[in-house]
Amino acid sequence: MNLLRLFRRSLAALAIAAPLSQAADSLVLRIGDQNYYNVRASVEASGVLEGAPYQVEWKHFQSAAPVAEGLEVGALDLGFLGDSGFLFLAAKGAPVKLIGVSRQNPDTIALLVPKDSPAKSIEDLKGKKVAYWPGAWSQQLTLRAPEKAGLPSDYVEFVKLMPIDAAAAFPRGSIDAFPVWEPYISQQVVFSGARPIITARDLMPGLSSIAANAQAIEPKRAAIADFLGRLKRARAWVEANKETYADLWAKKANLDQAVSRHWIGQANMTIGPVDEQAARDYQETADFLVETGALAERFDTSQIIDTSFAPAYAD
Numbered sequence: 001m002n003l004l005r006l007f008r009r010s011l012a013a014l015a016i017a018a019p020l021s022q023a024a025d026s027l028v029l030r031i032g033d034q035n036y037y038n039v040r041a042s043v044e045a046s047g048v049l050e051g052a053p054y055q056v057e058w059k060h061f062q063s064a065a066p067v068a069e070g071l072e073v074g075a076l077d078l079g080f081l082g083d084s085g086f087l088f089l090a091a092k093g094a095p096v097k098l099i100g101v102s103r104q105n106p107d108t109i110a111l112l113v114p115k116d117s118p119a120k121s122i123e124d125l126k127g128k129k130v131a132y133w134p135g136a137w138s139q140q141l142t143l144r145a146p147e148k149a150g151l152p153s154d155y156v157e158f159v160k161l162m163p164i165d166a167a168a169a170f171p172r173g174s175i176d177a178f179p180v181w182e183p184y185i186s187q188q189v190v191f192s193g194a195r196p197i198i199t200a201r202d203l204m205p206g207l208s209s210i211a212a213n214a215q216a217i218e219p220k221r222a223a224i225a226d227f228l229g230r231l232k233r234a235r236a237w238v239e240a241n242k243e244t245y246a247d248l249w250a251k252k253a254n255l256d257q258a259v260s261r262h263w264i265g266q267a268n269m270t271i272g273p274v275d276e277q278a279a280r281d282y283q284e285t286a287d288f289l290v291e292t293g294a295l296a297e298r299f300d301t302s303q304i305i306d307t308s309f310a311p312a313y314a315d
Helices: 002-026 039-046 064-073 083-091 137-148 163-172 184-192 221-240 242-253 257-267 276-291
Strands: 028-034 055-061 078-082 096-103 109-113 129-132 157-160 178-181 195-199 208-213 270-272
Touching: 028 039, 028 064, 028 221, 039 055, 039 221, 039 242, 055 064, 064 078, 064 083, 064 208, 078 083, 083 096, 083 137, 083 208, 083 276, 096 221, 109 137, 109 184, 129 137, 129 163, 129 178, 137 178, 137 276, 163 178, 163 184, 178 184, 184 257, 221 242, 221 270, 242 257
Parallel strands: 028 055, 028 078, 129 157
Antiparallel strands: 078 208, 096 208, 096 270, 109 178, 109 195
């Protein structure tokens, strides 16, 4: 009887343990990535996801707009997009929270002109065609540059183009200037000799948003926190192994090695919590977007900031 009782207790224990194990195995984080952030490439190259008690389902996009859409409709749990793209999303009432920020070399956001262009500053682009994409850094850069120079908002002719389309139009001369981010900058610099006349340095914060669908936070809090800690380690690994990573990333993204080395060599990406400086930067950016008419009314960014993940970034 004792053996039978022990056997029954063992079966009961297995019945309890199995669903817990299955729940852990079936937990999935759906993450929206872009070329600029190369989140998937960095975590896979560094091996930091090994042993993670959840699965990661990656979704790769060319720009912020589909990342924002995925977060809004709940198709993504986490997404990486620029500060302005996130603010446009949050301001329209999407269920999203800012749970961290990524910082990078501000020169990885730039306004490019062709190598033979006589333009050396924004003042030289009067009446010229400048591409941008709504909600992306390119829009913020094209708005801030004339404003800082004291020029009217219609000083240049804005042409709405997705980055991949603008990249094709730029060498053909269909546009005169191309405000964009990496790896498009390095592609144009390496292959066509394009040069930046303006970068985000001293012009805009250029922060990147680590955004979460608000409804995914509590059900997946532990997994999200764990992932953020692993991502921080991945970024540190990249900084310590730039050329190795750049070559791996070139193969993965089907990029020329010279392009990836040019970019990764100067990217200097780090991630961390939404600290006081980041919070001020987001509010300042939101206010600027209101002043320029990009946002319809003032938006209090404090309502969309979630600092509860700060311990996840601790060393």
